[in-house]
Amino acid sequence: MAVTDAAIEKIKAMIVSGALRPGDRLPKEGELAAGLGLSRNSLREAVRALSLLGILDVRQGDGTYVTGLDPQLLLRTLGFVVDFHREEAVPEFLAVRRILEPAATALAAARITDRQLDELSALLDALGPNPSVAELVACDLEFHRGIALSSGNSVLGALLDGLPGPAAVARVWRGPAGADAIGRTLREHRAILAALRDRDAEAARSWATVHLASVERRLRATP
The missing domain is CATH 1.20.120.530 (GntR ligand-binding domain-like)
Known part of the structure; x- marks a missing residue:
């Protein structure tokens, strides 16, 4: 499995398990990368991919949030x-x-x-x-x-x-x-x-x- 795919799966697992819920803000990049055993680059790629899918919402100057996970989105x-x-x-x-x-x-x-x-x-x-x-x-x-x-x-x-x-x-x-x-x-x-x-x-x-x-x-x- 590619490094980015593995990173996506780890973030997905946090959401599915309820560790991250709709509307939650993700931990700071360094903290999250260390906690998941990822490099910052692979984490950024995963976040970018999940934001394109409507799962994460990257807000410049504020942070990255889990969306409402609305089916239409x-x-x-x-x-x-x-x-x-x-x-x-x-x-x-x-x-x-x-x-x-x-x-x-x-x-x-x-x-x-x-x-x-x-x-x-x-x-x-x-x-x-x-x-x-x-x-x-x-x-x-x-x-x-x-x-x-x-x-x-x-x-x-x-x-x-x-x-x-x-x-x-x-x-x-x-x-x-x-x-x-x-x-x-x-x-x-x-x-x-x-x-x-x-x-x-x-x-x-x-x-x-x-x-x-x-x-x-x-x-x-x-x-």
Whole structure:
């Protein structure tokens, strides 16, 4: 194991064991390095790596702290990785989303607030009947993100937030069936919203499954 990797594992162990808790400030560099049996250089590299992952927060002139370890923060790197995926991997990301999102939509049916429902409705209303691809992509991502966050499961919401990115979604509506795809997407969004308003978890799950299956099918048919 590389020296930096070993240093990362030692800091990770302190956090997992509870020796360092969310919001705690790390001991001074020299003290921590000596306590962990590390060189200052390897400790600095480990801290730098963990800060990039959202686990540590380096505050210039103040010190280094353990973050709140919020799932949305820790899983933010997933969306970063998705942005670098190979084109042939896009259907695989969508397949994962098709497994997770219907469950999140069913959960949201029981937990979404009237205010959140009104916000989703206003989002669709603002789009209009003939949106551009760019407008529809932005609305689609925001619509699904709002539902995922309304599920009440922060881990599930964070996972779905990065699957897939705007470029992959845009491909669905730029293909040969783009015009029909736009109209169908708008209708499916309305059906999902209606099921959520009815607090019908199974209908919400079913419409989310239908919607994502059709998105995946159109994507596979797009050159």
